[in-house]
Amino acid sequence: MMQPKSIDPISRHRPSAELVAILLVCALVIVAPVLLNNDYLLNKVARYLVLGMLAMSLSLSWGYAGILNLGQAMSFGLGSYAMAMTLKLKTVPVHTGPQGLPDFMVWNNVTQLPWFWWPFESQTFAIFAGMAIPAAVAAALGWFMFRGRITGVYVAIITLAAMVVLNLVIIDQQQYTGGFNGITDLAQLELFGIAFDAYGRSTYYLVAICMTGALLGAYAFTRTKAGLIIQAIRDHESRVRYFGYDVGAYQIAAFALSAAIAGLAGMLYTIVMEFASPTFLGVQLSLSVVVWCAVGGRQSLLGALLGAILVAGVQGALSESATFLETWTLVMGGLFVLIVLFLPKGLAGLVSSLWTLARQRSFRPFRSLHRIGQTEGGA
Amino acid sequence: MLADRAHREGFFVFEQGMEMKLTRRQLLRNTAAFGAFASTGFPHIWIKNADLASAAAGEIKVGVLFSLTGTTAIIEESLNKATLLAIEEINAAGGIKGMKIVPVVEDPASDPATFADKARKLVVGDKCVSVFGSYTSASRKAVLPVFERQNNLYWYPTLYEGRECSKNVIYTGAVPNQQQDEFIPWLINKFGKKFYLIGSNYIYPKEENNYCKKLLQKHGGEVVAEEYVPLGHSEFSSVINKFKSTQPNVIFSTVVGDSVVALHRQYHAAGLDPEKMPMASLTTSENEIAAMGGEAAAGHFTSAPYFMVFQSPENEKFVAAYKKRWGADKVTHFVSEACYFQIHLFKQAVEKLAVSDITPPNIRDAVKGQETLAPQGKVRIEPENLHTWLWPKIAQAQSDGQFKILVQAKNWLKPLPYAAYPGQVCSEKGLVVQN
Structure with missing residues (x-):
């Protein structure tokens, strides 16, 4: 039976520390509305949390299972469209009256609701589909890749290509998907009698609870036997195969779980943004997720989540400050280069290193910094 | 071995192996990198501006939302410039009733989700009384829920497909008819x-x-x-x-x-x-x-409705001012002209209101039927559908990069956003469908 310490050098001293950190962050997220008495900021934070969830889902497949999915936004977009479709069917179209066709279908001279829209009349089905469809698509894609023992850069290329194909289909089939404009003008989600207004606390709590659940669930998964085997596959695939494990099955499972979490994040994104757009499964977003994971630390679920929140937050702040209005993309690029050069394991790696150092010797920051300053000056 | 590992982990391999013993120098380096990242921080998150009134302290805040980066940046930058030029001119001439127009410029990066995000920031965070923005229909559709839910006002300068009837958008570009x-x-x-x-x-x-x-x-x-x-x-x-x-x-x-x-x-x-x-x-x-x-x-x-070569005193003034402000090689065009005159319509609408009444719904009501002498000729906001009466022109492109105007309408033309669909009319009450 494998122990965590034999798999990842980091987790040797981290299991409890990471759990404590996760619980702290979850608690902070839940009490944030009390501290942030401003609906606009809450809405903004809710958006960042959704992006954090997306990054966390990639960390599960990239950091833990060693599967670099450059098309993570495909699952996100599928979830987003599932939610948008059901919310669109709940609106009362002006042109055709109640029970009528969505407006963009009328514009495109469609006369009947296409068959694949029918089940989305049911909100329960849509919520289920928002996770099940991405998971099924990922499982199918994974079946071809991992049964065929495709690894590494080819996985990255296949996942990216699959996403681009879906993106093009959605833009092209505008009579059924809303095309380039996406699906806009949505009704509010209602669950158990609660209406989720994008600007209200209810939506924030919905996002916060889903994020907390997903984070704890994913963390728990990484500590199960299956989770450990997945990490073992990441570290040495053939050795695990020689042990008699069905490597492909574990990879498919991790890949699909990651897609389901991304799909859930996509559904929440539609609720927070009040529309779905083909850019939600675009290359730009998908590669951003990879960057967020790299910044936060891909081998830590919490690190990836915080990385996304931090990068999205800094990006928002930079592009909103008058000083950086013209140069914010350049500044962001520079920061990424710095992170990759000096923090190869991301911010989670930094925290982990600090922890290691603190345990290696009694940590006396002022004295040590003073001494370092002298040596630096002398050199 | 190294290549093997890279192969397994995908091509984003940032490190090989974990350094168990960190030197202090490494730690310092790491911490400095983190510091550089964090200090660019979230300044705005901690600043609460909930108590800003719409026209507090002699200022009127408006949002300017055109992409300065991304795929449509080239055209949208010219819209940003025309908008800022008009605002600067009005401020230089004393502002509106002595109050300055303060533009809050945001970069939505040609991305619909960022458009929606920045629109929220401008409307809910900055409490702008109007936002001028968007080139593509996709970006307009993305910000529409924000303006409708918050009952704010969006000024859209681009020609577009029509078939929209929102009480929260002023359309100053041409519709198909x-x-x-x-x-x-x-x-x-x-x-x-x-x-x-x-x-x-x-x-x-x-x-x-x-x-x-x-x-x-x-x-x-x-x-x-x-x-x-x-x-x-x-x-x-x-x-x-x-x-x-x-x-x-x-x-x-x-x-x-x-x-x-x-x-x-x-x-x-x-x-x-x-x-x-x-x-x-x-x-x-x-x-x-x-x-x-x-x-x-x-x-x-x-x-x-507009070409750069059109001869009118207003257009000569506009083209000269634009080139003086942004460079002699710059061109004006039919979308940037709309950006320019819609600011003047905004000014006229706000002038009609008492300072305490400057709110987006009041501005919308005040702009109905407003006329101004735009570079293309006199334009007017149609009270029924908030689109604009414009002067259609037909022109032929010349090898010098300019147009030659061949036909000018004798009358301005009423905007009919539902022209292709008989029985559907956009009215002050919203879309009316007569079956």
Whole structure:
């Protein structure tokens, strides 16, 4: 039976520390509305949390299972469209009256609701589909890749290509998907009698609870036997195969779980943004997720989540400050280069290193910094 | 071994192995990198500006939301510039009732989600009383829920497909009837009745073509082909072969963005003759011609309410001021002109209100029926549908990159956003459907 310490050098001293950190962050997220008495900021934070969830889902497949999915936004977009479709069917179209066709279908001279829209009349089905469809698509894609023992850069290329194909289909089939404009003008989600207004606390709590659940669930998964085997596959695939494990099955499972979490994040994104757009499964977003994971630390679920929140937050702040209005993309690029050069394991790696150092010797920051300053000056 | 590991982990391999023992120097380096990242921080998150009144301290805050980065940045930057120019002019002349207009400029990076995010920031965070922005329909659709839910006001300067009836948007660009009513019969008379419809594959070209086909039917024209190419498409050789085989009298083009440039260049390179088979466009402006070069554009036609060469005292003033402020090589075009005059309409609307009444709904009510002398002529906001009365013009592109205006409307034309759909009217109460 494998122990965590034999798999990842980091987790040797981290299991409890990471759990404590996760619980702290979850608690902070839940009490944030009390501290942030401003609906606009809450809405903004809710958006960042959704992006954090997306990054966390990639960390599960990239950091833990060693599967670099450059098309993570495909699952996100599928979830987003599932939610948008059901919310669109709940609106009362002006042109055709109640029970009528969505407006963009009328514009495109469609006369009947296409068959694949029918089940989305049911909100329960849509919520289920928002996770099940991405998971099924990922499982199918994974079946071809991992049964065929495709690894590494080819996985990255296949996942990216699959996403681009879906993106093009959605833009092209505008009579059924809303095309380039996406699906806009949505009704509010209602669950158990609660209406989720994008600007209200209810939506924030919905996002916060889903994020907390997903984070704890994913963390728990990484500590199960299956989770450990997945990490073992990441570290040495053939050795695990020689042990008699069905490597492909574990990879498919991790890949699909990651897609389901991304799909859930996509559904929440539609609720927070009040529309779905083909850019939600675009290359730009998908590669951003990879960057967020790299910044936060891909081998830590919490690190990836915080990385996304931090990068999205800094990006928002930079592009909103008058000083950086013209140069914010350049500044962001520079920061990424710095992170990759000096923090190869991301911010989670930094925290982990600090922890290691603190345990290696009694940590006396002022004295040590003073001494370092002298040596630096002398050199 | 190294390559093997890289192979397994994907090509983003940032490190090999974990350093168990950190030196202090490494730690310092790491901490410094983190510090650089964190200090650029979240300044705005901690600043609460909930108590800002709309016109506090002699300032009127407005949002300016055009992409300065990303795929549509080239055209949207010119819209940003025209907007800022008008604001600066009004402020230099004493502002509105002594209050300065303060523009809050945001960069939505050509991304619909960022558009929605920044719109929220401007409306809910900054409490702007109006936002001027958007070039693409996709970005307008993305911000629409924000303005409708918050009952704020969005000023949209671009020509578009119509079929929208929002109480929270002022549309100062042309709708299909204002670009096509004169254009189509004129083209049939001058060149013939066979039309080839070519457009980018999204809602705007489809709607323009829906209306075009109605006009063709009315005036005895016919469609020889209707074709849509993907957005950003740049390979038109098969399309040009179809031009040659179908021999239309007019190529009616609603291709947008970089595709406009590619289509014109390849048409020119294929040796087709604009005298016999001209392209008639609703989207080719001075801006696109600057990108493709005058040679490729020469001889083709555009219908729009404004051209840079239009002779009026207001336009001479606008062009001179624009070049002085942003550079002598810059061009003005039919969308940047709308950006410019809509600020003046905003000023007139706010002037009608008492300082304590400056709110988005009041501005909307005050702007109904407002008129101003724009560079293109006198324009007016139609109270019923918040679109704008404009002056259609037909012009031919010249090899110097400018247009020659051939036809000017004798009267301004009422905006009819639902012109293609009899029985549907946009009124002050919203869309009315008569069945």
